[in-house]
Amino acid sequence: MKAIIAVSLFFFSFMSIGATNDGYPTQEQVDSELRKLSLRFPKQMKLESIGKSVQGREIWVVRLHDHSSKNPDLRLALIAGVHGDEIVGRELLMRLLSDILEGQKKDGLLKQLLQQREIILVPCFNPDGCENKTRTNAQGFDLNRAFPDFTIDGPDNSQDGRPPEVVAWMKFQKENPIAFSLSYHGGEIPTVNYPWDNSPEKFPEQSLARAMALEYAGLNPTMRANKQFPGGAAHGNSWYAIQGGMQDWSLFFHKNLQLTVEVSLLEWPPYETIAEFYRQNQASMLNFLLTH
Ligand SMILES: [Zn+2]
Numbered sequence: 001m002k003a004i005i006a007v008s009l010f011f012f013s014f015m016s017i018g019a020t021n022d023g024y025p026t027q028e029q030v031d032s033e034l035r036k037l038s039l040r041f042p043k044q045m046k047l048e049s050i051g052k053s054v055q056g057r058e059i060w061v062v063r064l065h066d067h068s069s070k071n072p073d074l075r076l077a078l079i080a081g082v083h084g085d086e087i088v089g090r091e092l093l094m095r096l097l098s099d100i101l102e103g104q105k106k107d108g109l110l111k112q113l114l115q116q117r118e119i120i121l122v123p124c125f126n127p128d129g130c131e132n133k134t135r136t137n138a139q140g141f142d143l144n145r146a147f148p149d150f151t152i153d154g155p156d157n158s159q160d161g162r163p164p165e166v167v168a169w170m171k172f173q174k175e176n177p178i179a180f181s182l183s184y185h186g187g188e189i190p191t192v193n194y195p196w197d198n199s200p201e202k203f204p205e206q207s208l209a210r211a212m213a214l215e216y217a218g219l220n221p222t223m224r225a226n227k228q229f230p231g232g233a234a235h236g237n238s239w240y241a242i243q244g245g246m247q248d249w250s251l252f253f254h255k256n257l258q259l260t261v262e263v264s265l266l267e268w269p270p271y272e273t274i275a276e277f278y279r280q281n282q283a284s285m286l287n288f289l290l291t292h
Pocket of ligand 1: 083086144185186
C-alpha cells in the first residue's frame, strides 16, 4: 500500500496519572489500558494473551484489523520489550495503538490500512522485565539470545528448553505468518539494524532489508544524523554479532523480514522525554505500516 505520511492523528496522551517506575506506567496499568482500548474499539482491536511470563503476567498481542471487512492480505508486526529494561519501545507502541484507533475514525488512510492489513502489536514481550526493570526474563534468560539459531541449530526450530516467552511467540508466529516486522530495543546509538546478526553471509532480500532500514531511519531526525552509520542503517553482523536473536530466527525460519530498531541511547530515559521519542518515530512507524 503506497501512501504519503500526511496522516492527521490525534496525539492522545494517557497513563501519566498514578504511574510508578520513575513515572512510567506499571505493567498492570499497561494491561488495564489495553483492556480499555479493546472494549472501546471491539471492531478494530482484539486483545489476545499468547501465554504467561515466568512470574505469571500475560504476554499480550494486539490484533488490529477491521473485522467487518475481508480477511487481511498481509500481516505486519511491531514488537517491544524483548529486553524488559529497554522501555521506550513499549511506550511508542502504546501511543501508536491509541493514535491508530482514534485516527481511523476520520482518517481514510488508516481506515484503509485496517481493512487491508492485520497489524500485530506486542507492547511488552518480556512483561516481568518491563515491570522489574531487567534485561532478562525472570529466569535470567536474555530473550534475544534464546531463539533457535541456524548457525548453531541448523534447521532445527525446536521449542524444547526455551523460556516461556520465547515459546509463546514461536507458537504464535507459526500460526500467524508475518511479512515484515520491527523489534524495538534501546541503549545504543539510534540506528536500524538489519540481518543477519549471526553471519556475514548475504541473503536474497538483503538490499530490500537495508532499504527498509534506511527508510525508517530517514524519517527519524536523530537516526538520520547518525555519524557511526551514515543514514542510520547498520548491518547487524558488521556492527556486532549475536546468536539466538529474534531477528535472524524470524527471517530464517519464517520468512518474516525483521529489523531491530535501536530507538534510544538510554535504556530507561526520563519519562518526560517519551513524547519527543514518539514525535521522532511516529512518521517512521506509520510509513512502515502504510507502505508494506
Ligand atoms: Zn535490547
